[in-house]
Each structure stands twice: as structure tokens, then as C-alpha cells.
Amino acid sequence: xxVLLLAGLLAAxxxxxxxxxxxxxxNGYGATERAFVELAIATDEQALKLLDLTDRxxxxxxxxxxxxxxxxxxDAPYVNNHAGHDMPGMPTDAEIQLASTSPDALDxxxxxHLTESLEVVRSAGSAITHxxxxxxxxxxxxxxxxELAAG
Amino acid sequence: MRKPLFHIAAVIGLIxxxxxxxxxxxxxxxxxxxxxxxxxxxxxxxxxxxxxPNLAGASHMHDFFGNHSTNARSTQQSLEGQTGNxxxxxxxxxxxxxxxxxxxxxxxxxxVTFYYLGEGxxxxxxxxxxxxxxxxxAGNAKATGDADSIARWSCLHAGHVNPSKNFVTCPAGxxxxxxxxxxxxxxxxxxxxxxxxxxxxxxxxxxxxSSHPVSVPKLRMVLRYPVxxxxxxxxxxxxxxxxxxxxxxxxxxxxxxERRVRNCINVVIKCDHNGNHG
Numbered sequence: 001x002x003v004l005l006l007a008g009l010l011a012a013x014x015x016x017x018x019x020x021x022x023x024x025x026x027n028g029y030g031a032t033e034r035a036f037v038e039l040a041i042a043t044d045e046q047a048l049k050l051l052d053l054t055d056r057x058x059x060x061x062x063x064x065x066x067x068x069x070x071x072x073x074x075d076a077p078y079v080n081n082h083a084g085h086d087m088p089g090m091p092t093d094a095e096i097q098l099a100s101t102s103p104d105a106l107d108x109x110x111x112x113h114l115t116e117s118l119e120v121v122r123s124a125g126s127a128i129t130h131x132x133x134x135x136x137x138x139x140x141x142x143x144x145x146x147e148l149a150a151g
Numbered sequence: 152m153r154k155p156l157f158h159i160a161a162v163i164g165l166i167x168x169x170x171x172x173x174x175x176x177x178x179x180x181x182x183x184x185x186x187x188x189x190x191x192x193x194x195x196x197x198x199x200x201x202x203x204p205n206l207a208g209a210s211h212m213h214d215f216f217g218n219h220s221t222n223a224r225s226t227q228q229s230l231e232g233q234t235g236n237x238x239x240x241x242x243x244x245x246x247x248x249x250x251x252x253x254x255x256x257x258x259x260x261x262x263v264t265f266y267y268l269g270e271g272x273x274x275x276x277x278x279x280x281x282x283x284x285x286x287x288x289a290g291n292a293k294a295t296g297d298a299d300s301i302a303r304w305s306c307l308h309a310g311h312v313n314p315s316k317n318f319v320t321c322p323a324g325x326x327x328x329x330x331x332x333x334x335x336x337x338x339x340x341x342x343x344x345x346x347x348x349x350x351x352x353x354x355x356x357x358x359x360x361s362s363h364p365v366s367v368p369k370l371r372m373v374l375r376y377p378v379x380x381x382x383x384x385x386x387x388x389x390x391x392x393x394x395x396x397x398x399x400x401x402x403x404x405x406x407x408x409e410r411r412v413r414n415c416i417n418v419v420i421k422c423d424h425n426g427n428h429g
Binding site (some may be wrong): 032035076080081083084120124127 | 197206208295345388389
């Protein structure tokens with residue numbers, strides 16, 4: 001118990017003054033990049049379930065191209081941290097269910113996917129410094145901008 | 152299952168007595184190791200500075216409590232020196248939870264209390280101040296049912312309604328409430344980790360495991376929502392009630408945290424908002 005206590009006291013002493021922020025190599029694949037890539041994979045995979053209900057093959061192609069590029073960036077086994085969540089740009093299971101029976105809902109949810117995920121991608125564009133991740137972000141922005149313009 | 156609070160408190164009291172921990176002489180202090188902060192909702196944003204750092208607008212919706220400045224870009228440095236809405240004002244920590252909705256209408260909790268407790272470990276005298284800048288996530292945002300959830304929903308003023316890991320139907324005149332206990336054993340080194348969980352652990356058999364040897368106060372979040380009646384249409388931004396989770400970014404000024412741990416937790420005495428006791 002004394003050893004534990006001592007370890008605790010030492011640890012407590014060591015953490016003051018505050019440690020510097022987590023070291024992330026400049027322009028490296030850091031916490032923001034990792035979070036974005038995992039989020040974008042989860043969003044694209046879920047979006048494909050919605051897009052499978054449409055005849056817009058270019059959207060499905062674009063999501064699959066993005067997924068390939070995003071998975072190349074992963075530095076650890078992929079974990080879906082966002083399944084079941086109401087995330088911007090990520091259609092929910094309930095929305096996909098509704099879209100499967102209502103063409104109007106399908107159109108609306110596809111558009112919401114594009115507009116919201118474009119906002120997320122733009123936000124990532126201003127936060128991500130790792131060049132290979134930034135390239136994929138730019139690709140995703142180009143895709144969504146064109147897809148929205150195409151209707 | 153209901154937590155045997157009073158039983159635990161009594162045991163801790165007995166242990167404290169056995170260890171001859173000094174206790175304030177005046178009055179009759181309540182022998183529960185506790186201090187608290189009450190922090191109403193400050194703001195709502197689709198941001199998460201722990202899980203999606205720097206990615207503004209990329210998260211499911213969160214209700215933020217405490218520090219007014221919290222957003223996707225928040226860091227220890229950005230939060231310190233800001234103000235919040237906690238009682239006590241000294242606590243400028245950030246706390247956040249997924250937003251609760253009835254259909255598509257967001258519902259803010261009207262009672263938000265963060266208890267810092269000495270329970271869960273057998274030796275509250277050894278509890279250390281929560282490290283400055285520590286980030287903790289509790290609960291399972293990815294829960295798919297009861298088995299992988301630690302959420303607890305119950306009704307305020309209706310103890311006969313059994314608590315559940317999902318939303319419960321509360322009688323008219325009562326409020327839906329939820330409890331969440333944060334892990335209280337720290338690895339002694341990391342203020343965060345890649346999965347935001349592995350630097351912290353829950354205690355095992357009344358002590359912190361050797362992998363996470365530093366015991367810190369147990370943070371218990373209690374939220375009360377102005378909700379009763381049917382659970383139809385209730386959802387969290389993260390899904391069902393079982394996905395309830397909470398995030399904590401500790402920015403208590405060091406001296407304020409240290410004083411409370413010394414005066415309330417280590418000696419097993421219930422303190423008021425200002426960290427004092429009668």
C-alpha cells in the first residue's frame with residue numbers, strides 16, 4: 001500500500017506544472033486527422049446504404065473511392081465510434097428505412113447527407129494539416145460540391 | 152440495481168475511524184466524502200473537443216455545462232482563465248452529454264449536479280486531486296443494449312419506478328433523471344488516451360488496479376430532465392437511453408481541487424458548494 005501511495009504521490013507531483021499538449025509531429029497524422037478519418041469512414045459507409053436506394057451511381061462511386069483513400073490513412077484497425085449516432089451528414093437507420101418507402105424522403109435525405117457532410121468536410125479542411133489527409137478532404141469537398149450542383 | 156449508498160458511506164466512515172483520520176470537531180459533520188458543483192446548461196453545439204478535436208460541427212449534438220467557452224477547439228490552455236456557470240464559480244471545468252430529444256425537440260436538463268465522491272475505494276485518505284487537464288469519458292456511446300451499457304435512468308420523487316439502463320416512464324409530477332459514474336483510477340501518466348478511456352479505470356474490489364494506481368475522486372453526474380410520461384419519441388443524439396455518456400475536462404483551479412480533496416474527500420466529510428463543512 002505504501003508503494004502504491006508513493007507512486008500516486010509521485011505521479012501527482014509530476015503532473016504539476018501542467019504537461020505540454022500531447023506531442024503531435026507538425027503536419028503529422030494526429031488526433032484530429034484520426035478522428036476525421038474514422039468519422040468520414042463511418043459516414044460514407046452509412047451513406048452508401050441510403051445511396052443504394054437511388055439510381056445515382058456517381059454518388060456511390062465517389063463514396064467508394066473516398067472509402068478506399070480513407071482506409072489507406074488508418075494507422076490502427078478501424079473502429080466505428082459513431083454507429084447509431086445522429087451525426088451531421090450521416091443518415092440514421094430510421095431515415096434509411098423511411099427513404100426506402102418514400103421517394104420524397106429519399107431525395108431529402110440524400111441532399112441532407114451532401115449538405116451536412118460538406119460542412120463537416122469544410123470544417124476538417126481548416127483543421128487538418130497532415131498533407132495526405134488534407135488531399136482526401138479536398139477530394140471529398142470536390143465530390144460533394146459537384147454532386148450538389150448535379151441535383 | 153440500486154446502489155447501497157448509505158451502506159457504503161457507513162463502511163467508509165468506519166474505515167476512516169479505524170484509520171484515525173482527523174475529523175472536524177464542531178457540529179456533527181455528515182460522514183460522506185463529497186463535494187459538488189452544480190452547473191446548468193451553458194450552451195449547445197455539435198462539437199466534441201475530446202472525441203472530434205478541432206472538427207467544429209462534426210459531432211452529434213451536445214449539451215455543455217460549466218465553462219462557457221467549450222467548443223471543438225478547446226484545450227486546457229483555451230479553457231483556463233475563462234468563466235463558467237457552475238456553483239461554485241471556481242469550477243470552470245467542462246462537462247458535456249448528448250442532447251436529449253423528444254421527437255425533434257431538444258430538452259435541456261434543469262438540474263445538473265456533479266458530485267465528487269470518496270466512495271468506491273477502501274482508502275479515501277489516499278485519494279489524490281484530479282489531475283489538472285485530465286479528460287474522462289464515461290458511459291458507452293456505442294451501447295447496443297443493456298449488456299454493454301452502464302447508463303441508469305430513474306425518476307426523481309418516484310423511487311418505486313425501477314431504474315433502467317434505458318428511459319423509464321416517470322409518473323406525472325416527477326422528473327426523469329440519469330446517473331453516470333466516471334472511472335476514478337488514473338494511470339498516473341496520461342491526461343487522455345487514443346480511445347479516451349484506457350488512461351482511466353474503475354476500481355476493483357475497493358482499490359485501484361496496479362495498471363491505474365492513482366485514485367482520484369469519483370465523479371458522479373446527476374441530470375434531471377423536465378420529462379415524464381411516455382418514453383415514446385425520447386432519444387439521445389447518440390441513440391437510445393443506453394448510449395448515455397458524459398465527458399469531463401478538468402479545469403478546476405489546482406488549489407481549489409486540492410483543498411476540497413483534503414478537506415472533504417480524504418477525511419470523509421460532506422462539503423458544501425464552497426468546499427466547506429459545518
